[in-house]
Amino acid sequence: MNFLVFGIILIEFCSAWRCTREKARIKELFRENEELKIERDQLAAGQDCTIYFDEIEEIKDENDKLNLKLELKEEEIRGLKLENEKLRGKLEDASPICTMEPTETEIETETSNGRLFVNFLVIPDYYDSSYLIKEDGSTSAATISAPTHDFTDDVKHALVKGQLYIFGGSSDNKKIARLDGCRFNELSARLNKNRRFGTETLSINSGSLALICFGYGDKSCETFDGTTAVTTFSATWTHSYGGLGIYRNQPATVGCSDARHKKAETLSSTGWSDLPDFSKRIYSHSIVGLDNESMLLFGGNISINWQTGIWQLKNDQWNKIGELAKSATAGSAFYSGRSIYYFGFSSTQRIDLNAEEELEKVELIGEPPKYSSYPVLFATTPDFCV
Structure with a gap:
């Protein structure tokens, strides 16, 4: 009987200890998660990372400018081609101006x-x-x-x-x-x-x-x-x-x-x-x-x-x-x-x-x-x- 009581007490103790340990591990995971959130926020808003992100933005702005210039150049080329076709049509329809x-x-x-x-x-x-x-x-x-x-x-x-x-x-x-x-x-x-x-x-x-x-x-x-x-x-x-x-x-x-x-x-x-x-x-x-x-x-x-x-x-x-x-x-x-x-x-x-x-x-x-x-x-x- 004593052994039975002792076994029950031991089981209850182990269960309580395991529960306490699991609770502690869960708390640690929550803590680490909070730290990760903080680090993420710091990366997003921190002074050191802001400089890095600013460089990325500058590069992005420069790339946008280059793309805009390319689009303008392509538009200019299309305009020149169109003007060339118009001039060619006028040349075909016009009398020779050199004679x-x-x-x-x-x-x-x-x-x-x-x-x-x-x-x-x-x-x-x-x-x-x-x-x-x-x-x-x-x-x-x-x-x-x-x-x-x-x-x-x-x-x-x-x-x-x-x-x-x-x-x-x-x-x-x-x-x-x-x-x-x-x-x-x-x-x-x-x-x-x-x-x-x-x-x-x-x-x-x-x-x-x-x-x-x-x-x-x-x-x-x-x-x-x-x-x-x-x-x-x-x-x-x-x-x-x-x-x-x-x-x-x-x-x-x-x-x-x-x-x-x-x-x-x-x-x-x-x-x-x-x-x-x-x-x-x-x-x-x-x-x-x-x-x-x-x-x-x-x-x-x-x-x-x-x-x-x-x-x-x-x-x-x-x-x-x-x-x-x-x-x-x-x-x-x-x-x-x-x-x-x-x-x-x-x-x-x-x-x-x-x-x-x-x-x-x-x-x-x-x-x-x-x-x-x-x-x-x-x-x-x-x-x-x-």
């Missing part, structure tokens, strides 16, 4: 028979062979530049508001470029269709627009006003290498290389309509509209044969009125001062008309220094880009 458009007296010289001769810049398939042609048929090299070596290959050209533009070609079938001074610069404006083989171009609306049409199997047309190319009426027939000229103050075209038909059409404000068929299946010819509202057709191919015939459409009747001095094809023509200057693939000829625009004579001026199909023509001064 002045030559006057008629500057681009024309009087020949021995009193007739005016136009001085031409002629740009063949590859612009590095460009040349100037004078009244006596003599030529001199002209220095023209462009972004790529084939920039003027297979292009067609037209004047818009007195400036020379080229369209399509082998380097880029949808490109539009302008001659600024002595260099071709490509515009951001683009053609709506691919234009290369068989494309035809013409200045219309008193030179305020260019009409660009056709291609192999392509009847489509579009206009360009110096800024934007806009789709217009498609022809009824295909007219690849069918030429574009003016008949009765409206654009007209004749024949085709791929379809080989005899069809002729004219474009009005309501679309294309038929003109009298030509007598032959012809292509690669040139067409020029006269002030008397008739139209001349000359050169070109019938089958594989180069032609000499000069034909006139007048009062809706086709008549052969003369012959070229030499058979020719794939040429470019320019009408000025009652003379048509015809730059064929391998010859340069002048078709002279009288005051009533009747055929007077045809003269062979000479051979070009480089044979070329459909060269780009620009009436200019005799010393242009020398």
